[in-house]
């Protein structure tokens with residue numbers, strides 16, 4: 001009974017949503033595959049010093065340690081790769097290979113922004129009815145550059161680039177813009193950054209998984225009440241979901257059979 005009541009409450013929250021915030025990396029545009037490609041290149045480059053699995057594990061540990069110093073993004077990743085290369089090579093990695101790692105960083109920062117399929121159409125449909133925001137974490141210069149190069153800026157009322165996306169950060173953003181938690185929906189690919197803290201502050205969260213996710217962004221699903229968030233297969237499903245949220249079941253990627261009672265669209269509400 002309590003679980004059913006929470007589900008009903010979640011549906012009510014969706015009816016009240018006035019502001020939709022989108023994560024950027026791997027929600028609006030492709031990001032993680034580039035990190036994995038560079039990681040793979042470096043693992044092969046350093047293969048003479050240790051086996052790839054142990055280098056990858058060491059890199060992940062270095063990245064976790066370095067988040068507190070460098071934050072998220074390409075620059076922290078490259079510094080962590082250099083630190084890992086120096087450690088596994090015990091000083092024997094050539095300056096040419098170290099330069100290659102530096103070059104990878106510059107290539108990543110200059111890489112074209114590749115939007116995920118259908119993003120512009122979704123934003124075009126939603127921006128007329130909702131206040132739209134971007135809430136992303138990472139390097140300020142890189143995220144600003146990608147935002148500008150994406151040509152998506154006109155769709156958004158606000159763009160927030162944060163050093164971390166936790167409960168305190170979301171509460172600060174909502175306070176800054178005068179948004180109540182029950183009016184706020186976050187959409188993103190990361191359970192750790194886009195779903196868990198949003199659910200914990202009483203807002204609505206929509207998970208749109210991407211093909212590849214950095215393991216740092218994973219959390220145990222049991223840490224999140226399954227009645228408080230929903231998973232969609234693609235962002236293109238979001239407008240239909242907002243029109244008929246009861247059609248979707250929480251935690252499922254496929255819509256259940258349509259419920260005609262739920263078909264009045266909240267788009268008219270704003």
Ligand SMILES: [Mg+2]
Nearest residue numbers: 023025026189
């Ligand atoms: Mg993301």
